[in-house]
Amino acid sequence: MNKILMVSALSVGLLLAGCQSVNTTSGGAVGVERKQYMFSMLSTDQVNQMYAQSYQKTMGEASAKGVLDKTSSDAKRVQAISSRLIAQAPVFRPDSAQWNWEVNLIKSDELNASCGPGGKIIFYTGLINKLKLTDDEIAAIIGHEIAHALREHGREAMSKAYGIEMAKQGAGALFGLGQDSLALADTVANYGMTLPNSRGNENEADLIGLELAARAGYDPNAAITLWNKMAKASEGAPPEFMSTHPSSSSRIASLQAAIPKVMPLYQQARK
Known part of the structure; x- marks a missing residue:
């Protein structure tokens, strides 16, 4: 075994030793049960705090540019829809009831939205x-983004990044206190916070988001009309937050198959 392979094997071994197998949410009616591997050095609280700092910086910059919208009818609309969805989040993850949720609308032509670790939501007027x-289609988007936060897909990506960087730099970087370890931490944070989600994670977010919307009293069929609109708007170039999403046809097929599972929840919520 050459030196590179030895380092890679050691790195992977240390990564696995430092990982824990978790299921961040209950499966719900849609049955999302995949176990996730999280690096033990990255706690939920640490990741949430890291993202909260980034979120506040983004909001500060948006406010300084005059594009942070807190008073328009659309801002109130997004806030109201988000509040109904957030109220259902503990069904999947009880501790989310204690998260410091925030919802903000930014004036931008971007076709984009996100919900970062710890419940930090950004929606774009585009x-x-x-x-x-x-309203039902807005709920489909926000529900999808909340699902990413509930499943801790950002922390999961950061855990994978540790494995990649360990293999590149050698395991020693993780346990040092010098510039190498600081650079590694920066790389991992940027990787987990900025790269798009995998297609598997997108499917999980679709399913959980569908159920969140249904439980909040929003028609789950709106997810189909939403993605039809997205497909038409993309014209071969998907919006930023769809860049690694499944194709429209496969996504719609998956959603259509799941709608019967959540329709009773929607009907109950409407009563």
Whole structure:
């Protein structure tokens, strides 16, 4: 075994030793049960705090540019829809009831939205204006993004990044206190916070988001009309937050198969 392979094997071994197998949420009616491997050096609280700092910086910059919208009818609309969805989050993850949730609308032509670790939601006006979204369709997007936060997909990506960087740099970087370890931490944070989610994670977010919306009293069929609009708007170039998403046809097929599982929840919520 050459030196590179030896280092890689050692790195992988240390990564596995430092990982824990968890299921961040209950499966719900949609049955998302995949076990996730999280690096033990990256706690949920640490990742949430890291992202909260980044989120506050982004909001500060948006406010300084005059594009942070807190008072318009659309801002109130996004806030109200988000609040109903957030109220259902503990069904999947009880500790999310203690998260410091935040919801903000930014004036931008981007077709984009996100919910970062710890429940930090950003929605862009381009989605509403360009796609003429209904409340049910807005709920489909926000539910999808909340699901990413509940499943800790960002922390999961950061855990994978540790494995990649360990293999590149050698395991010693993780346990040192010098610039190498600081650079590694920066790389991992950037990787987990900025790269798009995998297709598998996107499917999980679709399913959990569908159920969140249904439980909050929003028609799950709106997910189908939403992605049809997205496909039409993309014209071969998907919006930023769809860049690694499944193709529209496969996504719609998966959602259609799951709708019967959540429709009773929607009907109950409407009562």
